[in-house]
Amino acid sequence: MSPPVPSDLGYVPPDGGWGWAVVFGASVSVGFAYTFPKAFTIYFKELQAVYSISYSQIAWITSIMCATTYGGGPISSILVNRYGSRPVVIFGGLLCGIGMISAAFCTSILQLYICVGFITGFGLALNLQPSVIIIGKYFLKRRPIANGLAMAGSPVMLCTLAPLNQFLFDNFGWRGSFLILGAILLNCCVAGALFRPIRAVPASVKPQVTEEGKDALKKEVTEEAMEMSSPTNVPMENKTEEEGGKDCCEKINQYLDFSLFKHRGFLIYLIGNVLMFLGFFAPIVFLAPYAKHIGIDEYSAAFLLSILAIVDMIARPTTGIIANSKWVRPRIQYFFSFSIAFNGTCHLLCPLASGYTGLVVYSIFFGLAFGMVCAMLFETLMDLVGAARFTSAVGLVTIAECCTILLGPPIGGTLIDTFGDYKYMFIKCGAVMVLAGTFLFIMNYYNYRMLAKEEKERKAKEEDLKSVRTENEGRNNWNRETAQDGPELEPLREEQEGLKKEVNGTNEL
Amino acid sequence: MPAAFSAKRPGRLPRLLLLCLCLSGGSPADATMTTQDASQSLASSLTKMQAGLTESSPEPMTTIQTANWPTQGSPSDHLTLGHNGSTPALLGPDLTTQEFKQATKENMSNVTFVEYEVLLPGVSGTSMEKNITLDSATIIELSCRLDNKYSHLKSLQVTWKRGNETIRHIDKTENSWSIQLKILDSSKLGNYRCILKGEEEISAIFYLQVPKIEGKEKPIVSYEGDSAIMICKSFGYTPIAWTWYKINGSEQIAINDSLVADKYVINSVSANVTHLKILKLTKEDDGVYWCEAAFELGRSKGNLKLKVLSLMVPLKPFLAIVAEVVILVTIVFLYEMYSKKKEKCAEDEKEFDQVEQLKSEESNGLENSSARNRKI
Numbered sequence: 009m010s011p012p013v014p015s016d017l018g019y020v021p022p023d024g025g026w027g028w029a030v031v032f033g034a035s036v037s038v039g040f041a042y043t044f045p046k047a048f049t050i051y052f053k054e055l056q057a058v059y060s061i062s063y064s065q066i067a068w069i070t071s072i073m074c075a076t077t078y079g080g081g082p083i084s085s086i087l088v089n090r091y092g093s094r095p096v097v098i099f100g101g102l103l104c105g106i107g108m109i110s111a112a113f114c115t116s117i118l119q120l121y122i123c124v125g126f127i128t129g130f131g132l133a134l135n136l137q138p139s140v141i142i143i144g145k146y147f148l149k150r151r152p153i154a155n156g157l158a159m160a161g162s163p164v165m166l167c168t169l170a171p172l173n174q175f176l177f178d179n180f181g182w183r184g185s186f187l188i189l190g191a192i193l194l195n196c197c198v199a200g201a202l203f204r205p206i207r208a209v210p211a212s213v214k215p216q217v218t219e220e221g222k223d224a225l226k227k228e229v230t231e232e233a234m235e236m237s238s239p240t241n242v243p244m245e246n247k248t249e250e251e252g253g254k255d256c257c258e259k260i261n262q263y264l265d266f267s268l269f270k271h272r273g274f275l276i277y278l279i280g281n282v283l284m285f286l287g288f289f290a291p292i293v294f295l296a297p298y299a300k301h302i303g304i305d306e307y308s309a310a311f312l313l314s315i316l317a318i319v320d321m322i323a324r325p326t327t328g329i330i331a332n333s334k335w336v337r338p339r340i341q342y343f344f345s346f347s348i349a350f351n352g353t354c355h356l357l358c359p360l361a362s363g364y365t366g367l368v369v370y371s372i373f374f375g376l377a378f379g380m381v382c383a384m385l386f387e388t389l390m391d392l393v394g395a396a397r398f399t400s401a402v403g404l405v406t407i408a409e410c411c412t413i414l415l416g417p418p419i420g421g422t423l424i425d426t427f428g429d430y431k432y433m434f435i436k437c438g439a440v441m442v443l444a445g446t447f448l449f450i451m452n453y454y455n456y457r458m459l460a461k462e463e464k465e466r467k468a469k470e471e472d473l474k475s476v477r478t479e480n481e482g483r484n485n486w487n488r489e490t491a492q493d494g495p496e497l498e499p500l501r502e503e504q505e506g507l508k509k510e511v512n513g514t515n516e517l
Numbered sequence: 518m519p520a521a522f523s524a525k526r527p528g529r530l531p532r533l534l535l536l537c538l539c540l541s542g543g544s545p546a547d548a549t550m551t552t553q554d555a556s557q558s559l560a561s562s563l564t565k566m567q568a569g570l571t572e573s574s575p576e577p578m579t580t581i582q583t584a585n586w587p588t589q590g591s592p593s594d595h596l597t598l599g600h601n602g603s604t605p606a607l608l609g610p611d612l613t614t615q616e617f618k619q620a621t622k623e624n625m626s627n628v629t630f631v632e633y634e635v636l637l638p639g640v641s642g643t644s645m646e647k648n649i650t651l652d653s654a655t656i657i658e659l660s661c662r663l664d665n666k667y668s669h670l671k672s673l674q675v676t677w678k679r680g681n682e683t684i685r686h687i688d689k690t691e692n693s694w695s696i697q698l699k700i701l702d703s704s705k706l707g708n709y710r711c712i713l714k715g716e717e718e719i720s721a722i723f724y725l726q727v728p729k730i731e732g733k734e735k736p737i738v739s740y741e742g743d744s745a746i747m748i749c750k751s752f753g754y755t756p757i758a759w760t761w762y763k764i765n766g767s768e769q770i771a772i773n774d775s776l777v778a779d780k781y782v783i784n785s786v787s788a789n790v791t792h793l794k795i796l797k798l799t800k801e802d803d804g805v806y807w808c809e810a811a812f813e814l815g816r817s818k819g820n821l822k823l824k825v826l827s828l829m830v831p832l833k834p835f836l837a838i839v840a841e842v843v844i845l846v847t848i849v850f851l852y853e854m855y856s857k858k859k860e861k862c863a864e865d866e867k868e869f870d871q872v873e874q875l876k877s878e879e880s881n882g883l884e885n886s887s888a889r890n891r892k893i
Contacts, residue, residue, distance in 0.1 A: 057746045057748060057792075058744075058746060178735055178738070179738065180738060180826070180830065180831045181737075181738030181739050181740065181826070183739075183740055183743065183831075184738070184740070184826070184830065184831030185831075187831050187832070187835050188831055188834050188835050188838065190835075191834075191835045191838035191839050191842070192838060194838070194839060194842045195838075195842055195845075197842060197846055198842055198845045198846055198849065201845070201846045201849040201850060202849055204853060
């Protein structure tokens with residue numbers, strides 16, 4: 009199996025230090041983005057009574073919020089590509105806060121749709137994507153752990169937001185709660201402040217000695233780059249040099265990399281995930297109603313969800329640690345496919361669970377599987393496309409997933425209504441996920457083999473190039489020796505080596 | 518998003534079945550309900566529910582009784598409890614003709630017949646209780662039965678009492694005693710006790726009451742200038758009318774929405790639910806409210822509490838959290854500037870050292886090259 013894709017960012021990520029503060033900020037952001045729609049359902053009953061509307065009309069609020077959060081992905085990606093993560097998250101936090109504060113003064117359901125649905129939803133979109141992106145910029149070797157910890161923010165936030173919402177509602181009514189929730193969402197700005205932009209510092213450059221030396225070095229660098237660049241992949245430094253020669257496609261690609269649709273790994277991930285999300289969220293939505301349907305009382309049914317959240321909380325960082333181990337990291341795509349299939353099997357076995365104990369066991373396994381999938385959701389995408397193109401990839405993936413995420417629970421609901429039985433919904437979800445897992449497994453096996461083949465071809469080409477280059481180098485060095493001093497050659501050679509590594513990195517894509 | 522699906526509402530029949538559980542614990546396995554058409558001109562049916570232990574006879578005891586008076590409508594089959602058909606009532610054979618005539622007069626209204634039985638343990642001390650909810654005029658038979666295994670207890674004196682008043686009872690069987698009551702208004706509701714005096718005293722209490730109204734335990738919170746909605750629900754039983762009261766200290770004031778039209782709006786979404794919407798709230802609207810449901814047999818109240826807050830109340834935590842956010846963001850940025858400065862200082866120092874080092878190397882190199890040149 010091929011080793012993990014080396015960094016194509018142009019620098020070596022720190023893998024620690026300030027990175028852990030970034031992980032904490034990311035977990036806060038991700039937590040708010042995923043759990044806010046769920047925790048908001050506490051207000052439904054009251055809002056229904058106040059505005060005299062039906063349940064489906066009020067449920068539109070969370071639907072719009074989720075749709076905007078996922079649909080705003082590409083816009084988020086474009087903004088991050090242009091401005092970096094930090095300003096986008098701070099702006100997103102402000103937007104969320106403004107949305108909820110204005111919702112506190114709403115007088116009609118339409119205004120609620122706009123304030124809570126669109127504005128807050130878009131703010132959460134501007135929170136979610138940059139948080140995931142910046143982890144790829146700060147971590148490489150420990151990236152799965154960082155991803156696992158950041159995604160663990162979601163169940164932690166759910167466990168705190170749900171009781172907090174209830175407390176706020178009991179003491180301040182719904183208007184006061186919205187006001188205070190707006191302030192709480194402003195904490196995303198704090199998370200954003202932690203996202204210190206990381207400078208692309210080339211790893212192997214020694215501090216420059218003199219101005220002359222620097223200029224000469226730069227000339228050599230660009231010359232070597234142009235010699236060694238392959239026709240398809242352009243090294244990052246070259247882009248800035250050849251700005252004039254870009255056409256409009258490349259300009260769009262700078263903001264949102266549509267060339268990803270030619271990327272084999274990206275396409276595999278996209279198809280597999282879009283299929284998976286069709287059955288991902290529906291079981292959570294219907295777990296409590298199913299429990300009540302088979303005769304369990306309301307509090308025990310709610311407790312099932314708490315069990316799920318707690319197991320989820322533990323599963324995510326643990327999965328991150330496992331995925332980071334040297335046995336799993338190279339084969340992380342298989343691990344991901346396995347966890348999806350495991351999730352699907354849980355759902356298929358759920359109808360066999362009888363009574364409360366059976367459902368508790370199901371909740372535990374479901375929580376475990378859910379955590380495993382979520383922890384590796386973005387890690388696998390980063391692994392496939394590399395951290396540099398991940399910004400655009402995540403935007404494109406979320407907008408594609410948006411449709412199936414929104415369709416999943418209503419389809420499940422229709423199945424329940426048509427057959428009057430929950431087991432068909434579980435069977436549908438389980439079947440879809442097992443199918444997605446199998447698809448990903450097979451396609452990733454194919455992908456790994458193709459990558460290994462390409463690696464072999466590239467190495468062979470490099471051998472040829474090396475032999476040609478050593479000849480040239482010999483000639484060049486003999487020319488330069490008369491002009492420059494001995495010690496100054498050192499940085500030059502190091503620079504050549506560094507460039508070679510970088511170009512190899514981009515070639516791997 | 519969760520699709521709306523209707524949960525199955527338990528029907529009245531299974532609910533009443535469960536009500537009639539004998540309190541020593543038993544499943545309603547032996548409860549049966551059968552109806553039968555008696556004859557062409559008369560229609561009658563008796564719904565009888567009897568809960569029993571597994572020891573007791575599993576045979577369903579169904580009796581059909583007919584009454585000898587012309588019925589109002591066409592013969593109908595079912596007489597299920599609480600059902601509003603114009604069906605005639607049945608009277609037990611031991612009622613006097615006077616009551617018989619009275620019953621015919623009340624023939625027009627919906628009078629139902631219900632029977633409840635409690636199985637008594639032989640041991641004293643534990644008092645058996647049963648809550649019975651009635652919403653319309655009913656003829657009810659309450660019976661206490663002694664378990665067969667205690668039939669050895671002789672010389673038992675059985676009394677039925679309501680408060681201090683003794684009621685004449687009938688010996689249904691060897692081991693059971695019952696009373697029949699005609700509940701037509703609230704005066705007949707209350708607690709009825711059957712007392713068995715032997716060596717020890719064994720008793721059971723039947724609580725006859727009107728249906729309870731569900732209000733809200735937690736206070737409803739709203740703001741000045743905003744509106745508030747209070748909802749009262751009655752489960753299972755449909756009241757005749759709803760009235761809302763506001764409690765001012767010790768007096769209750771009826772809320773009439775026609776008088777102050779733009780302040781109170783009362784509407785009923787369905788017969789079992791009532792909404793009171795209070796507009797343009799002020800501090801005076803704060804307090805306790807009662808929603809009263811009028812049933813045939815009396816009134817029942819639900820309690821609701823309204824809290825009216827000023828906008829300052831949530832504003833304080835809001836401002837506190839905003840201040841916390843601003844402080845944290847400032848701290849993060851300040852720390853970043855500080856660590857950048859430190860880095861820059863360290864870098865400058867390093868560069869300075871390196872420059873010195875290279876300069877010395879240069880001078881060495883120059884010396885060497887000049888040495889080389891000289892050598893050449």
